[in-house]
Amino acid sequence: MKNEFRHIQTAHCENGVATSLLKYHGFDYMSEPLAFGMGSGLFYIHLPFLTISNGPAISYRTMPGWIFSRACKALGVKVHRKKFNSESAAQEYLDQKVKEGIPVGCQVGVFHLPYFPSEYRFHFNAHNLIVYGKENGKYMISDPVMENVTTLTEQELLKVRFAKGPLAPRGHIYYPEKFGEVSEKLLRKGIISGIKRNSRDMLYIPGNFAGVAGIKYTSRQIRGWREKLGERKSALYLGQIVRMQEEIGTGGGGFRFLYGAFLEQAGGILQNDQLTSVSEDFTKAGDLWRASAVQMARIYKGRLSEQKDYDESADMLLQIADIELEAFRKLNKMKLT
Amino acid sequence: MKKENLPQDKSALGDITREVCYVKNEEGKYTTDLSSGWEVKKDALDNAWTDINQRVEEARLAVKNGLVSPIQYYMELRLMDFPIICGYTGFWRMTIRRHMKPHVFKNLSDKKLLLYAQAFEVTLEELKNFKG
Numbered sequence: 001m002k003n004e005f006r007h008i009q010t011a012h013c014e015n016g017v018a019t020s021l022l023k024y025h026g027f028d029y030m031s032e033p034l035a036f037g038m039g040s041g042l043f044y045i046h047l048p049f050l051t052i053s054n055g056p057a058i059s060y061r062t063m064p065g066w067i068f069s070r071a072c073k074a075l076g077v078k079v080h081r082k083k084f085n086s087e088s089a090a091q092e093y094l095d096q097k098v099k100e101g102i103p104v105g106c107q108v109g110v111f112h113l114p115y116f117p118s119e120y121r122f123h124f125n126a127h128n129l130i131v132y133g134k135e136n137g138k139y140m141i142s143d144p145v146m147e148n149v150t151t152l153t154e155q156e157l158l159k160v161r162f163a164k165g166p167l168a169p170r171g172h173i174y175y176p177e178k179f180g181e182v183s184e185k186l187l188r189k190g191i192i193s194g195i196k197r198n199s200r201d202m203l204y205i206p207g208n209f210a211g212v213a214g215i216k217y218t219s220r221q222i223r224g225w226r227e228k229l230g231e232r233k234s235a236l237y238l239g240q241i242v243r244m245q246e247e248i249g250t251g252g253g254g255f256r257f258l259y260g261a262f263l264e265q266a267g268g269i270l271q272n273d274q275l276t277s278v279s280e281d282f283t284k285a286g287d288l289w290r291a292s293a294v295q296m297a298r299i300y301k302g303r304l305s306e307q308k309d310y311d312e313s314a315d316m317l318l319q320i321a322d323i324e325l326e327a328f329r330k331l332n333k334m335k336l337t
Numbered sequence: 338m339k340k341e342n343l344p345q346d347k348s349a350l351g352d353i354t355r356e357v358c359y360v361k362n363e364e365g366k367y368t369t370d371l372s373s374g375w376e377v378k379k380d381a382l383d384n385a386w387t388d389i390n391q392r393v394e395e396a397r398l399a400v401k402n403g404l405v406s407p408i409q410y411y412m413e414l415r416l417m418d419f420p421i422i423c424g425y426t427g428f429w430r431m432t433i434r435r436h437m438k439p440h441v442f443k444n445l446s447d448k449k450l451l452l453y454a455q456a457f458e459v460t461l462e463e464l465k466n467f468k469g
Contacts, residue, residue: 053418120382148354164421260367290338297376297380
């Protein structure tokens with residue numbers, strides 16, 4: 001029932017690890033959009049008062065680790081997870097798994113990851129990759145955001161597995177362990193609960209800075225930035241929004257295209273045309289996110305700098321919030337079987 | 338986004354890799370395609386780096402003028418903020434703030450300095466003798 005391990009390049013690292021590992025264990029129908037949708041991956045949050053690398057703390061997706069956990073749970077797969085206090089214990093455990101021939105997911109920090117382009121190496125500690133073998137003292141690495149497989153020395157891998165700071169991985173290693181039956185019924189159920197949970201998260205999460213309300217929160221903030229922070233800093237803030245939204249791993253449009261792809265696949269599997277039509281709404285939202293990025297780019301490139309230009313970006317976000325609100329309301333009300 | 342509109346601009350990804358994007362094909366169905374980059378986000382990333390380099394330069398000047406200790410300079414150089422440097426050294430934020438004062442830094446033991454040197458990936462000598 002196990003397949004040979006194959007490197008699959010995906011938009012996002014966590015979806016990629018989920019897809020590759022589940023496929024390896026015989027879930028042939030797994031795809032990145034399915035993992036993302038069943039894991040209720042789409043989200044929006046703008047944490048107030050907090051800054052990350054001197055910019056606003058914004059995320060377009062759910063908490064790191066949750067997508068994989070939820071997708072596995074929906075499919076009746078038990079995930080074994082382990083963290084370590086000592087580096088040598090972490091390496092021993094990994095070597096043991098490699099010897100057993102089990103590909104495992106590892107949480108790593110990006111800052112010391114040697115094969116990453118240096119411009120992208122920030123202190124981000126929730127990146128995921130798969131270790132699927134060891135040859136001549138080097139680990140064979142399948143990093144889902146890279147086109148090809150690569151290798152890391154023992155020391156290099158230890159360093160990134162024990163990166164420090166927020167979300168420190170502490171050698172975090174995980175792999176699917178117990179499996180139920182691979183059935184169509186579970187898949188359908190997983191898709192439906194994924195959609196329902198995602199609409200609940202986006203519509204009804206308390207507080208005004210998360211879910212659809214969070215997009216409006218950012219919109220309000222943008223209007224005040226120029227006055228409050230000055231042109232230089234507010235331009236940097238806009239740049240950070242765009243980076244969070246479009247950087248490697250999002251599939252474009254802040255994961256909205258990825259979710260659109262999921263709904264399209266879900267529509268096919270559940271034979272439901274309504275889902276396919278809501279998929280279009282997310283394509284529209286994704287296109288608008290990208291249009292707003294273009295508008296913001298005009299500001300941080302210094303072509304525009306007036307208050308009305310900031311207002312225009314803020315207005316675009318309101319428009320996006322409306323589209324996503326409508327779309328999730330439709331999903332929330334929809335009867336799915 | 339339509340497949341033919343997927344940008345293929347030059348970016349920091351260079352020859353290292355291309356990234357997967359979700360796009361619509363001619364029949365209006367979702368598919369994936371590889372992109373080498375997008376100018377809009379390249380500019381955002383470049384801007385962020387300009388800002389980082391500026392902060393490093395400001396910290397260097399501050400060390401030179403005797404206002405702060407090399408710890409602040411290396412923190413900026415290694416893109417670290419307090420939660421990260423606290424994680425690597427095990428010191429509290431308050432303690433690190435103190436160590437950033439030149440007169441406190443001067444009297445730090447090698448044992449403590451070594452923790453910083455390891456976090457910054459420099460030698461003890463480099464850290465001690467950095468004059469800006």
